[in-house]
Amino acid sequence: MSEVPPVKSRFPIGLTIAVAIAFGILCFLGAWQIKRMAWKEDLLGRIETLKTAPAAPIGPVLAAAAQGRNVAWTRVSVACRPASLPPLSLAYGIRDGDVVWRAQALCGVQGGPYDLILVDRGVVPELTGQVEAPARAFAEPGQVTGILIPLEQLGGHRADAVTGLAGRKPAPLALMAERETPAPAGIVPAPLPAEISNRHLEYALTWFGLAVTLLFIYAAMLWRRLRP
Known part of the structure; x- marks a missing residue:
């Protein structure tokens, strides 16, 4: 008696697994954009508050940071003491679509949990658009008023x-200078981007829309394959 060949299942198991993985990735990306939207709305709210917020002494603010509090986007003022360290080179950056070179310095802080903070003093206008910047020396910062941001938001290896x-205790924050006294010649403060977009809801809807589209395509393919 001849053997009857086994009937192969028409249900696409491998494709189903692939679709499930892709669907999960698309939903994850959409949910991540929703979280980013909440973060961006909080950020924009903090920036809006900055427009009228007075500058606080940096000591208590850094003490709060050492206790784990979020002090990013706080306006502070500090009288910088000599850091007794070599001067820092200019930092590469992009602002409004142009290559810029940003002056930076180390500011000595008296008292509190940290004795040092990195100050971004702004851009050097005459070097805008240059691929490489020559070495430039500026006077050390004196009285600085600016905005605190996390160091990692500076980008690159700054x-x-x-x-x-x-032997030093640097703060895990950078001070983006809004103004200095005395004002350093050749530097224009540029603490914040001219415009911060918030399109994360649009991105989230795009990812979720792709996930739904994937399900419709899979369902249509499955119906054609399994129908009598």
């Missing part, structure tokens, strides 16, 4: 300027 300093 946080390396305060790492590995033996």
